[in-house]
Amino acid sequence: MAEFVTLETSTEHPGVGTIVLARPPMNALNRQVQDELLAAAEQASVRDDIKAVVVYGGPKVFAAGADIKEMNDMSFADISKIAGRLQAGIGAIASIPKPTVAAITGYALGGGLEVALGADRRIAGDNAKLGVPEITLGIIPGGGGTQRLARLIGPARAKDLIFTGRHVGAEEALEIGLVDQVVAPDEVYNAAVAWASKFTAGASSALAAAKTAIDAGLDTDLDTGLKIEAQVFAALFATHDRTVGMSSFIENGPGKAEFTGK
Incomplete structure (x- = not known):
């Protein structure tokens, strides 16, 4: 049974599955979380009772990035062995052949933003902070960020965010197309479910x-x-x-x- 990532359904919102990230305090994406994300995405893909998927990190934070402590002692040889698996796990939401939406509260940074980039739509709280700060660690986004970000907001804006590593607030994220909707923080999940519910009776x-x-x-x-x-x-x-x-x-x-x- 998964420890940090679960796929949940409810009778209140039939047809909507929610992939919940729950590794307090910041939902750091260590290798176990990455593997559990991949498993949850695979499960959501094949379950006939799930027609659309919400990805949610809870009311305080979406995900603040990869687990740097876990990566700190890795050599080139070490990371080369797992880079493909890391990319697949963090980008797992993109593999789901159903409408998907990321419900973003608080921080969505680094690998956390890369998880959200795999969704078809992103809804953020007005308190959200988004970014890819890997450059400040001497690396680059490795979970699909350089590719999905450039396709979403264009290469110039993607390079600005990746080169500087800066965080953007919800309003700027909406302006540049990084998110699609901004709501009050306590309405983020409900707004995501409302969007996903549009497709539960669809073809x-x-x-x-x-x-x-x-x-x-x-x-x-x-x-x-x-x-x-x-x-x-x-x-x-x-x-x-x-x-x-x-x-x-x-x-x-x-x-x-x-x-x-x-």
């Missing part, structure tokens, strides 16, 4: 296909991206939800389909 295969087309397309040229789109678009015609959706549209008009997720 799961179509949502997964849309996510694949967008994410995979961003990693390649336009022509290849269009081929990816065409492939996943055509594959949806083998799903039951496509039949339900189109039949409902013809018979009852738009927005009234009752999807089964198949």
Whole structure:
């Protein structure tokens, strides 16, 4: 059973799974947390009762980064053996083929911000502080930060944050596109659940296909991206939800389909 990362569901919000980080006091992402994140993401990916996922660090802090004490004595040979696993664990949320949202309170720094970058949407409290301060340790972000941050906010802004290691507040984060919504700290989780709940009755295969087309397309040229789109678009015609959706549209008009997720 996981010690620091759990996947929780509730009858109050059916269809929404919450991946909770709980390693007090700051949710430092040691190797165990990274492995548990990967396991939670894998579980959320395959569970049919979970249609969308919230990632939450609790009411005080999202995650303040990797466990520096654990990394301090590692040599080049040591870190080379685990760098891929570290990147997979911290970036695990990106592998979930369902809508995902990071609910950010307090600090989301270094690896903590990299976890949030793996989500499809980020909702922050107005007290949030975000950044990638690895440069102040003589290293760079290694959990996907150099790649996902640049894709999200553009290379110039990403370089500013990575080169300086500075923290940004919630309002600046919203202005530069690092987060998508800012709310009061005690409303962060509820706002994230409200967004995730929009998809619990949706066409799961179509949502997964849309996510694949967008994410995979961003990693390649336009022509290849269009081929990816065409492939996943055509594959949806083998799903039951496509039949339900189109039949409902013809018979009852738009927005009234009752999807089964198949």
